[in-house]
Amino acid sequence: MPTASPLIIALDYASLDAALCMADRLDPSRCRLKVGKELFTRSGPEVLDALHGRGFEVFLDLKFHDIPTTVAGAVQAAAEQGVWMVNVHASGGRRMMEAAKQRLVQQGLSTHLIAVTILTSMEAADLAEVGIEASPADQVERLAALARDSGMDGVVCSAQEASRLRELCGSDFLKVTPGIRPSFAAAGDQRRVMAPADAMAAGSTHLVVGRPVTQAEEPMAALAAIESELSGG
């Protein structure tokens, strides 16, 4: 039975053992899990089987960004392994996103396909350095509209941009927001952050939370504290 929780816990670990150790302390009825570049590069698809076997739905966060055919193949490979969600970079452009979506449709695969807009670790000065003069908010809007028009099911964005994107793209368009910091956690390297309840009120559909849960002494207690913040407790 898939969870109704909006919480996606980021398993940012350097080994399969460490990741599974954390997964075994979490409950698949209360969160989904995200597997990112470091863990997947070390463990390969074995981690997906291990997490699926434990009853978790998995967001495979490899942020594909390449020529259209290559990305379409990578997205198909991810979806065939049964992941719940996979992502690409919206800055890869319309043809890349359309090719990825088309491949899933052709193959009858129902994995959610979303696009990263502007990373939550980036602010205006970082964009300027790579030649983008727009503000992060404007650039996120531009990329979200492009992602929607290219057939994406949603975007990864900061919760600070979620309400504007709800107006622009509607509430069914997924808004997966990292940079979530519950009242008990430090911002760390994140720049565009928001508290869980504020992020949901702003229009996030899913919240990606890493270190506030995975580095807590009691991860399930941290998750329960976030659930309580979400329910207004």
Ligand SMILES: O=C(O)c1cc(=O)[nH]c(=O)n1[C@@H]1O[C@H](COP(=O)(O)O)[C@@H](O)[C@H]1O
């Ligand atoms: O795609 C992502 O998940 C992502 C996009 C983004 O813009 N910012 C961002 O932090 N993330 C991921 O979200 C997670 C955030 O982890 P914490 O900062 O520890 O909560 C990490 O796994 C990041 O890779």
